[in-house]
Amino acid sequence: MRIAIYGGSFNPPHIGHAEAARAACEALDPDRFLIIPTNTPPHKELEENSPGPEARLEFCRLAFADIPGAEVSDMEIRREGKSYSADTVDALRTEYPGAELCIVMGTDMFLAFKSWYRWQYMLETCTLAVLSREDFDRREIEEFKEELERDYEANIILIPHTPLPMSSTEIRGKLRLGLGAEDLSQAVYGCIVRNGYYDAKPDLSWLRQMVMPYLNDDRIAHVSGVESQAVMLAMHWGEDPDKAAVAGILHDVTKALKKEKQLKLCEKYGIMLENAERESPSLLHARTGAALARDRFGVSDDIYDAIRWHTTGKPDMTTLEKIVYLADYTEPTRDFEGVEELRALSFEDLDRAMALGLKMSIEDLTARGKPIFHDTMDAYKWYNNLN
Numbered sequence: 001m002r003i004a005i006y007g008g009s010f011n012p013p014h015i016g017h018a019e020a021a022r023a024a025c026e027a028l029d030p031d032r033f034l035i036i037p038t039n040t041p042p043h044k045e046l047e048e049n050s051p052g053p054e055a056r057l058e059f060c061r062l063a064f065a066d067i068p069g070a071e072v073s074d075m076e077i078r079r080e081g082k083s084y085s086a087d088t089v090d091a092l093r094t095e096y097p098g099a100e101l102c103i104v105m106g107t108d109m110f111l112a113f114k115s116w117y118r119w120q121y122m123l124e125t126c127t128l129a130v131l132s133r134e135d136f137d138r139r140e141i142e143e144f145k146e147e148l149e150r151d152y153e154a155n156i157i158l159i160p161h162t163p164l165p166m167s168s169t170e171i172r173g174k175l176r177l178g179l180g181a182e183d184l185s186q187a188v189y190g191c192i193v194r195n196g197y198y199d200a201k202p203d204l205s206w207l208r209q210m211v212m213p214y215l216n217d218d219r220i221a222h223v224s225g226v227e228s229q230a231v232m233l234a235m236h237w238g239e240d241p242d243k244a245a246v247a248g249i250l251h252d253v254t255k256a257l258k259k260e261k262q263l264k265l266c267e268k269y270g271i272m273l274e275n276a277e278r279e280s281p282s283l284l285h286a287r288t289g290a291a292l293a294r295d296r297f298g299v300s301d302d303i304y305d306a307i308r309w310h311t312t313g314k315p316d317m318t319t320l321e322k323i324v325y326l327a328d329y330t331e332p333t334r335d336f337e338g339v340e341e342l343r344a345l346s347f348e349d350l351d352r353a354m355a356l357g358l359k360m361s362i363e364d365l366t367a368r369g370k371p372i373f374h375d376t377m378d379a380y381k382w383y384n385n386l387n
Protein backbone atom coordinates (compact mmCIF):
# COMPACT_ATOMS: atom_id res chain seq x y z
CA MET A 1 0.00 0.00 0.00
CA ARG A 2 1.28 3.39 -0.98
CA ILE A 3 0.22 6.52 0.90
CA ALA A 4 1.10 9.90 -0.55
CA ILE A 5 1.22 12.87 1.80
CA TYR A 6 0.95 16.45 0.64
CA GLY A 7 1.33 18.91 3.49
CA GLY A 8 1.43 22.68 3.73
CA SER A 9 0.00 25.63 5.56
CA PHE A 10 -2.48 26.15 2.69
CA ASN A 11 -3.16 29.70 3.80
CA PRO A 12 -5.02 29.72 1.48
CA PRO A 13 -4.71 26.73 -0.89
CA HIS A 14 -4.56 28.03 -4.48
CA ILE A 15 -4.90 26.48 -7.93
CA GLY A 16 -1.13 25.92 -8.03
CA HIS A 17 -1.48 23.60 -5.02
CA ALA A 18 -4.31 21.74 -6.74
CA GLU A 19 -2.25 21.35 -9.93
CA ALA A 20 0.72 20.06 -7.94
CA ALA A 21 -1.51 17.58 -6.12
CA ARG A 22 -2.94 16.42 -9.43
CA ALA A 23 0.54 15.88 -10.91
CA ALA A 24 1.67 13.96 -7.82
CA CYS A 25 -1.47 11.87 -7.79
CA GLU A 26 -1.05 10.90 -11.45
CA ALA A 27 2.63 10.09 -11.10
CA LEU A 28 2.39 8.13 -7.85
CA ASP A 29 -1.02 6.51 -8.25
CA PRO A 30 -1.24 6.07 -4.47
CA ASP A 31 -3.82 3.98 -2.61
CA ARG A 32 -4.47 6.99 -0.42
CA PHE A 33 -3.61 10.60 -1.08
CA LEU A 34 -3.63 12.65 2.10
CA ILE A 35 -3.72 16.43 2.06
CA ILE A 36 -2.51 17.55 5.47
CA PRO A 37 -2.76 21.22 6.44
CA THR A 38 -0.24 22.10 9.13
CA ASN A 39 -1.23 23.45 12.47
CA THR A 40 1.50 26.00 13.11
CA PRO A 41 4.01 25.92 10.30
CA PRO A 42 7.51 25.55 11.72
CA HIS A 43 9.11 28.02 9.34
CA LYS A 44 6.76 30.97 9.15
CA GLU A 45 4.69 32.98 11.55
CA LEU A 46 1.14 33.43 10.35
CA GLU A 47 -0.43 36.85 10.10
CA GLU A 48 -2.98 37.86 12.69
CA ASN A 49 -6.05 38.10 10.49
CA SER A 50 -5.53 34.59 9.17
CA PRO A 51 -8.38 32.13 9.27
CA GLY A 52 -8.08 29.50 11.97
CA PRO A 53 -7.10 25.89 11.34
CA GLU A 54 -10.71 24.80 10.98
CA ALA A 55 -11.20 27.31 8.17
CA ARG A 56 -8.01 26.16 6.42
CA LEU A 57 -9.30 22.58 6.66
CA GLU A 58 -12.49 23.70 4.97
CA PHE A 59 -10.51 25.57 2.27
CA CYS A 60 -8.55 22.38 1.59
CA ARG A 61 -11.70 20.27 1.28
CA LEU A 62 -12.96 22.78 -1.29
CA ALA A 63 -9.64 23.31 -3.09
CA PHE A 64 -8.81 19.63 -3.60
CA ALA A 65 -12.36 18.38 -4.18
CA ASP A 66 -11.62 17.70 -7.85
CA ILE A 67 -8.54 15.54 -7.25
CA PRO A 68 -9.76 11.95 -7.44
CA GLY A 69 -9.09 10.09 -4.22
CA ALA A 70 -7.63 13.06 -2.35
CA GLU A 71 -8.62 13.17 1.32
CA VAL A 72 -8.05 16.11 3.63
CA SER A 73 -6.67 15.01 6.97
CA ASP A 74 -6.90 17.01 10.19
CA MET A 75 -4.21 14.96 11.92
CA GLU A 76 -1.67 17.78 12.20
CA ILE A 77 -4.27 20.29 13.26
CA ARG A 78 -5.56 17.92 15.93
CA ARG A 79 -2.01 17.33 17.15
CA GLU A 80 -1.56 21.01 18.08
CA GLY A 81 1.80 22.65 18.53
CA LYS A 82 4.21 22.96 15.65
CA SER A 83 3.64 20.55 12.80
CA TYR A 84 6.67 18.46 11.92
CA SER A 85 6.44 16.04 9.03
CA ALA A 86 8.49 13.55 11.01
CA ASP A 87 5.79 13.39 13.71
CA THR A 88 3.17 12.87 11.02
CA VAL A 89 5.28 10.05 9.59
CA ASP A 90 5.47 8.47 13.06
CA ALA A 91 1.69 8.59 13.37
CA LEU A 92 1.09 7.17 9.90
CA ARG A 93 3.61 4.35 10.38
CA THR A 94 1.70 3.32 13.49
CA GLU A 95 -1.63 3.55 11.74
CA TYR A 96 -0.49 1.82 8.52
CA PRO A 97 2.34 -0.56 9.36
CA GLY A 98 4.24 -1.64 6.26
CA ALA A 99 2.79 1.02 3.97
CA GLU A 100 5.07 2.97 1.69
CA LEU A 101 4.86 6.64 2.67
CA CYS A 102 5.54 9.14 -0.11
CA ILE A 103 6.16 12.71 0.99
CA VAL A 104 5.27 15.11 -1.80
CA MET A 105 7.40 18.27 -1.86
CA GLY A 106 8.48 21.03 -4.17
CA THR A 107 11.99 21.61 -5.48
CA ASP A 108 12.90 24.26 -2.89
CA MET A 109 11.81 22.08 0.00
CA PHE A 110 13.75 19.17 -1.43
CA LEU A 111 16.98 21.12 -1.82
CA ALA A 112 16.63 22.30 1.78
CA PHE A 113 15.80 18.79 2.95
CA LYS A 114 18.79 18.48 5.26
CA SER A 115 17.38 21.31 7.39
CA TRP A 116 14.19 19.35 8.07
CA TYR A 117 13.56 18.10 11.57
CA ARG A 118 14.70 14.42 11.78
CA TRP A 119 15.48 14.34 8.08
CA GLN A 120 17.56 11.18 8.28
CA TYR A 121 14.70 9.34 9.91
CA MET A 122 12.46 10.63 7.15
CA LEU A 123 14.85 9.29 4.51
CA GLU A 124 14.96 5.88 6.15
CA THR A 125 11.21 5.53 6.40
CA CYS A 126 9.75 7.41 3.45
CA THR A 127 9.96 7.90 -0.28
CA LEU A 128 10.50 11.50 -1.31
CA ALA A 129 8.26 12.49 -4.20
CA VAL A 130 9.81 15.64 -5.57
CA LEU A 131 7.93 17.95 -7.89
CA SER A 132 10.98 19.01 -9.82
CA ARG A 133 10.82 22.35 -11.54
CA GLU A 134 11.60 22.17 -15.21
CA ASP A 135 12.63 25.82 -15.27
CA PHE A 136 15.37 25.02 -12.77
CA ASP A 137 18.89 23.65 -13.00
CA ARG A 138 18.08 19.94 -13.31
CA ARG A 139 21.67 19.01 -12.54
CA GLU A 140 21.43 20.45 -9.05
CA ILE A 141 18.31 18.39 -8.36
CA GLU A 142 19.77 15.20 -9.90
CA GLU A 143 23.05 15.56 -8.02
CA PHE A 144 21.34 16.03 -4.68
CA LYS A 145 19.11 13.06 -5.42
CA GLU A 146 22.14 10.89 -6.21
CA GLU A 147 23.93 12.06 -3.09
CA LEU A 148 20.99 11.12 -0.85
CA GLU A 149 20.58 7.78 -2.62
CA ARG A 150 24.30 6.99 -2.34
CA ASP A 151 24.83 8.13 1.25
CA TYR A 152 21.48 7.27 2.84
CA GLU A 153 19.88 4.71 0.54
CA ALA A 154 17.10 7.21 -0.01
CA ASN A 155 14.12 6.46 -2.26
CA ILE A 156 13.44 9.48 -4.39
CA ILE A 157 10.96 9.91 -7.22
CA LEU A 158 11.27 12.98 -9.44
CA ILE A 159 7.97 14.19 -10.88
CA PRO A 160 8.52 16.84 -13.55
CA HIS A 161 6.20 19.68 -12.60
CA THR A 162 6.69 23.42 -12.74
CA PRO A 163 4.49 25.16 -10.20
CA LEU A 164 2.12 27.89 -11.32
CA PRO A 165 3.64 31.29 -10.59
CA MET A 166 1.75 32.17 -7.42
CA SER A 167 2.13 32.02 -3.67
CA SER A 168 -0.29 32.15 -0.78
CA THR A 169 1.53 35.14 0.70
CA GLU A 170 1.15 37.09 -2.52
CA ILE A 171 -2.50 36.04 -2.81
CA ARG A 172 -3.25 37.28 0.71
CA GLY A 173 -1.96 40.67 -0.36
CA LYS A 174 -4.04 40.60 -3.52
CA LEU A 175 -7.22 39.65 -1.66
CA ARG A 176 -7.05 42.84 0.40
CA LEU A 177 -7.07 44.79 -2.85
CA GLY A 178 -10.06 43.01 -4.40
CA LEU A 179 -7.83 40.82 -6.57
CA GLY A 180 -6.81 37.18 -6.56
CA ALA A 181 -10.08 35.49 -7.53
CA GLU A 182 -8.41 33.82 -10.52
CA ASP A 183 -5.70 32.27 -8.32
CA LEU A 184 -8.20 30.32 -6.23
CA SER A 185 -10.95 27.81 -6.90
CA GLN A 186 -14.37 29.46 -7.06
CA ALA A 187 -15.43 27.63 -3.92
CA VAL A 188 -12.39 28.70 -1.90
CA TYR A 189 -12.66 32.28 -3.10
CA GLY A 190 -16.38 32.39 -2.28
CA CYS A 191 -15.71 31.04 1.21
CA ILE A 192 -13.00 33.65 1.82
CA VAL A 193 -15.13 36.57 0.60
CA ARG A 194 -18.21 35.37 2.48
CA ASN A 195 -16.32 35.24 5.74
CA GLY A 196 -14.09 38.26 5.20
CA TYR A 197 -10.89 36.28 5.78
CA TYR A 198 -7.61 38.07 4.99
CA ASP A 199 -9.66 41.32 4.90
CA ALA A 200 -10.68 40.25 1.41
CA LYS A 201 -12.60 42.74 -0.70
CA PRO A 202 -14.64 41.03 -3.42
CA ASP A 203 -13.30 41.09 -6.95
CA LEU A 204 -15.93 43.14 -8.79
CA SER A 205 -16.00 41.08 -11.99
CA TRP A 206 -16.39 37.94 -9.90
CA LEU A 207 -19.23 39.58 -7.97
CA ARG A 208 -20.98 40.67 -11.18
CA GLN A 209 -20.90 37.07 -12.38
CA MET A 210 -22.13 35.76 -9.05
CA VAL A 211 -25.25 37.97 -9.01
CA MET A 212 -26.25 37.04 -12.56
CA PRO A 213 -28.23 33.95 -11.55
CA TYR A 214 -30.24 36.08 -9.12
CA LEU A 215 -31.31 38.66 -11.70
CA ASN A 216 -34.14 38.62 -14.20
CA ASP A 217 -32.95 39.51 -17.70
CA ASP A 218 -34.70 42.87 -17.63
CA ARG A 219 -32.83 43.86 -14.45
CA ILE A 220 -29.27 43.29 -15.67
CA ALA A 221 -28.89 46.66 -17.40
CA HIS A 222 -30.41 48.45 -14.40
CA VAL A 223 -28.04 46.82 -11.92
CA SER A 224 -25.06 47.59 -14.08
CA GLY A 225 -26.33 51.17 -14.39
CA VAL A 226 -26.70 51.53 -10.62
CA GLU A 227 -23.16 50.25 -10.16
CA SER A 228 -21.65 52.78 -12.57
CA GLN A 229 -23.83 55.66 -11.34
CA ALA A 230 -22.96 54.86 -7.71
CA VAL A 231 -19.26 54.74 -8.57
CA MET A 232 -19.46 58.15 -10.29
CA LEU A 233 -21.29 59.64 -7.32
CA ALA A 234 -18.80 58.09 -4.91
CA MET A 235 -15.86 59.58 -6.79
CA HIS A 236 -17.62 62.93 -6.85
CA TRP A 237 -18.48 62.93 -3.13
CA GLY A 238 -15.27 61.38 -1.82
CA GLU A 239 -16.85 58.07 -0.87
CA ASP A 240 -15.15 54.68 -1.50
CA PRO A 241 -15.99 53.74 -5.13
CA ASP A 242 -15.41 50.04 -4.45
CA LYS A 243 -18.02 50.06 -1.70
CA ALA A 244 -20.41 51.92 -3.97
CA ALA A 245 -19.78 49.33 -6.70
CA VAL A 246 -20.41 46.38 -4.37
CA ALA A 247 -23.62 47.95 -3.05
CA GLY A 248 -24.74 48.77 -6.59
CA ILE A 249 -24.09 45.25 -7.85
CA LEU A 250 -25.95 43.67 -4.92
CA HIS A 251 -28.71 46.17 -4.19
CA ASP A 252 -31.49 44.31 -6.04
CA VAL A 253 -30.11 40.79 -5.55
CA THR A 254 -33.42 39.46 -4.19
CA LYS A 255 -35.72 41.61 -6.35
CA ALA A 256 -36.70 38.66 -8.58
CA LEU A 257 -38.03 36.59 -5.69
CA LYS A 258 -41.77 36.13 -5.18
CA LYS A 259 -43.44 37.28 -1.98
CA GLU A 260 -43.41 33.79 -0.42
CA LYS A 261 -39.66 33.44 -1.00
CA GLN A 262 -39.08 36.92 0.40
CA LEU A 263 -40.99 36.00 3.55
CA LYS A 264 -39.02 32.75 3.87
CA LEU A 265 -35.78 34.71 3.66
CA CYS A 266 -37.04 37.14 6.31
CA GLU A 267 -37.64 34.18 8.56
CA LYS A 268 -34.24 32.67 7.78
CA TYR A 269 -32.42 35.90 8.55
CA GLY A 270 -34.55 36.86 11.54
CA ILE A 271 -35.95 39.98 9.90
CA MET A 272 -38.95 41.32 11.83
CA LEU A 273 -41.57 42.83 9.54
CA GLU A 274 -44.30 45.36 10.10
CA ASN A 275 -47.73 44.64 8.65
CA ALA A 276 -47.31 47.45 6.12
CA GLU A 277 -44.21 45.72 4.77
CA ARG A 278 -46.07 42.46 4.31
CA GLU A 279 -48.74 44.37 2.41
CA SER A 280 -46.19 46.00 0.07
CA PRO A 281 -43.90 43.17 -1.02
CA SER A 282 -41.76 45.53 -3.13
CA LEU A 283 -40.38 46.85 0.18
CA LEU A 284 -39.08 43.43 1.18
CA HIS A 285 -36.25 43.10 -1.33
CA ALA A 286 -34.25 45.87 0.34
CA ARG A 287 -34.32 43.98 3.62
CA THR A 288 -33.74 40.49 2.25
CA GLY A 289 -31.16 41.81 -0.23
CA ALA A 290 -29.07 43.34 2.53
CA ALA A 291 -29.24 40.14 4.58
CA LEU A 292 -28.37 37.92 1.63
CA ALA A 293 -25.52 40.21 0.61
CA ARG A 294 -24.04 39.88 4.09
CA ASP A 295 -24.61 36.14 4.33
CA ARG A 296 -23.40 35.16 0.85
CA PHE A 297 -20.94 37.91 0.04
CA GLY A 298 -19.75 39.06 3.46
CA VAL A 299 -20.52 42.74 2.88
CA SER A 300 -19.56 45.13 5.66
CA ASP A 301 -22.18 46.95 7.75
CA ASP A 302 -22.03 50.17 5.74
CA ILE A 303 -22.77 48.32 2.49
CA TYR A 304 -25.45 46.28 4.24
CA ASP A 305 -27.14 49.51 5.34
CA ALA A 306 -26.90 51.10 1.89
CA ILE A 307 -28.79 48.11 0.45
CA ARG A 308 -31.20 47.96 3.35
CA TRP A 309 -32.31 51.61 2.89
CA HIS A 310 -32.16 51.87 -0.89
CA THR A 311 -35.93 51.61 -1.47
CA THR A 312 -37.46 53.85 1.19
CA GLY A 313 -34.58 55.95 2.45
CA LYS A 314 -34.65 57.10 6.07
CA PRO A 315 -33.73 60.21 8.05
CA ASP A 316 -30.05 61.10 8.45
CA MET A 317 -28.52 58.72 5.92
CA THR A 318 -24.80 58.16 5.40
CA THR A 319 -23.19 59.37 2.18
CA LEU A 320 -22.99 55.80 0.88
CA GLU A 321 -26.69 55.23 1.63
CA LYS A 322 -27.69 58.41 -0.20
CA ILE A 323 -25.45 57.53 -3.13
CA VAL A 324 -27.04 54.12 -3.57
CA TYR A 325 -30.56 55.50 -3.14
CA LEU A 326 -29.94 58.18 -5.77
CA ALA A 327 -27.98 55.94 -8.15
CA ASP A 328 -30.91 53.51 -8.08
CA TYR A 329 -33.20 56.39 -9.02
CA THR A 330 -31.04 58.08 -11.68
CA GLU A 331 -28.92 55.37 -13.31
CA PRO A 332 -28.54 55.84 -17.10
CA THR A 333 -31.38 53.51 -18.16
CA ARG A 334 -33.92 55.31 -15.95
CA ASP A 335 -36.21 57.35 -18.15
CA PHE A 336 -39.02 59.25 -16.47
CA GLU A 337 -40.02 62.87 -16.28
CA GLY A 338 -37.65 64.79 -14.05
CA VAL A 339 -34.86 62.18 -14.02
CA GLU A 340 -32.35 64.53 -15.60
CA GLU A 341 -32.98 67.23 -13.02
CA LEU A 342 -32.60 64.72 -10.19
CA ARG A 343 -29.45 63.25 -11.77
CA ALA A 344 -27.87 66.68 -12.07
CA LEU A 345 -28.89 67.64 -8.54
CA SER A 346 -27.31 64.46 -7.12
CA PHE A 347 -23.93 65.86 -8.21
CA GLU A 348 -24.66 69.28 -6.70
CA ASP A 349 -26.28 68.60 -3.35
CA LEU A 350 -26.96 65.12 -2.01
CA ASP A 351 -29.49 66.25 0.59
CA ARG A 352 -31.53 68.35 -1.82
CA ALA A 353 -31.42 65.48 -4.28
CA MET A 354 -32.73 63.17 -1.55
CA ALA A 355 -35.59 65.57 -0.83
CA LEU A 356 -36.48 65.75 -4.52
CA GLY A 357 -36.18 62.00 -5.07
CA LEU A 358 -38.37 61.24 -2.08
CA LYS A 359 -40.93 63.84 -3.15
CA MET A 360 -41.10 62.34 -6.65
CA SER A 361 -41.38 58.86 -5.19
CA ILE A 362 -44.23 59.85 -2.89
CA GLU A 363 -46.07 61.60 -5.73
CA ASP A 364 -45.66 58.54 -7.91
CA LEU A 365 -46.87 56.15 -5.21
CA THR A 366 -49.84 58.39 -4.48
CA ALA A 367 -50.75 58.55 -8.17
CA ARG A 368 -50.66 54.76 -8.27
CA GLY A 369 -52.81 54.51 -5.16
CA LYS A 370 -50.09 52.87 -3.07
CA PRO A 371 -49.63 53.45 0.64
CA ILE A 372 -46.58 55.47 1.65
CA PHE A 373 -44.43 53.56 4.09
CA HIS A 374 -43.47 55.53 7.20
CA ASP A 375 -39.73 55.25 6.50
CA THR A 376 -40.28 56.97 3.16
CA MET A 377 -42.38 59.68 4.83
CA ASP A 378 -39.87 60.19 7.66
CA ALA A 379 -37.04 60.40 5.17
CA TYR A 380 -38.90 62.95 3.10
CA LYS A 381 -39.69 65.13 6.14
CA TRP A 382 -36.07 64.98 7.25
CA TYR A 383 -34.56 65.99 3.91
CA ASN A 384 -37.29 68.51 3.14
CA ASN A 385 -36.63 70.23 6.49
CA LEU A 386 -32.91 70.37 5.87
CA ASN A 387 -33.36 72.44 2.78
Ligand code: DGI
Pocket residue numbers: 222252255280282283286310311312328361365370371372373374376377
Ligand atom coordinates in the same frame (compact mmCIF):
# COMPACT_ATOMS: atom_id res chain seq x y z
O1 DGI B 1 -35.84 47.87 -7.01
P1 DGI B 1 -35.98 48.99 -7.97
O2 DGI B 1 -37.18 48.82 -8.85
O3 DGI B 1 -34.77 49.29 -8.72
O4 DGI B 1 -36.29 50.32 -7.11
P2 DGI B 1 -36.70 50.41 -5.57
O5 DGI B 1 -35.85 49.53 -4.75
O6 DGI B 1 -36.77 51.85 -5.22
O7 DGI B 1 -38.14 49.79 -5.54
C1 DGI B 1 -39.16 50.46 -6.14
C2 DGI B 1 -40.46 49.82 -5.69
O8 DGI B 1 -40.62 50.02 -4.29
C3 DGI B 1 -41.64 50.45 -6.37
O9 DGI B 1 -42.50 49.38 -6.77
C4 DGI B 1 -42.31 51.27 -5.31
C5 DGI B 1 -41.88 50.60 -4.04
N1 DGI B 1 -41.81 51.57 -2.95
C6 DGI B 1 -40.84 52.43 -2.67
N2 DGI B 1 -41.16 53.18 -1.59
C7 DGI B 1 -42.40 52.77 -1.20
C8 DGI B 1 -42.78 51.73 -2.06
N3 DGI B 1 -43.97 51.09 -1.94
C9 DGI B 1 -44.79 51.49 -0.96
N4 DGI B 1 -45.96 50.87 -0.82
N5 DGI B 1 -44.47 52.47 -0.08
C10 DGI B 1 -43.28 53.14 -0.16
O10 DGI B 1 -43.03 54.03 0.66
Ligand code: FE
Pocket residue numbers: 251252255285286310311328
Ligand atom coordinates in the same frame (compact mmCIF):
# COMPACT_ATOMS: atom_id res chain seq x y z
FE1 FE C 1 -34.51 47.94 -5.38
Ligand code: FE
Pocket residue numbers: 222226251252328
Ligand atom coordinates in the same frame (compact mmCIF):
# COMPACT_ATOMS: atom_id res chain seq x y z
FE1 FE D 1 -32.74 48.98 -8.15
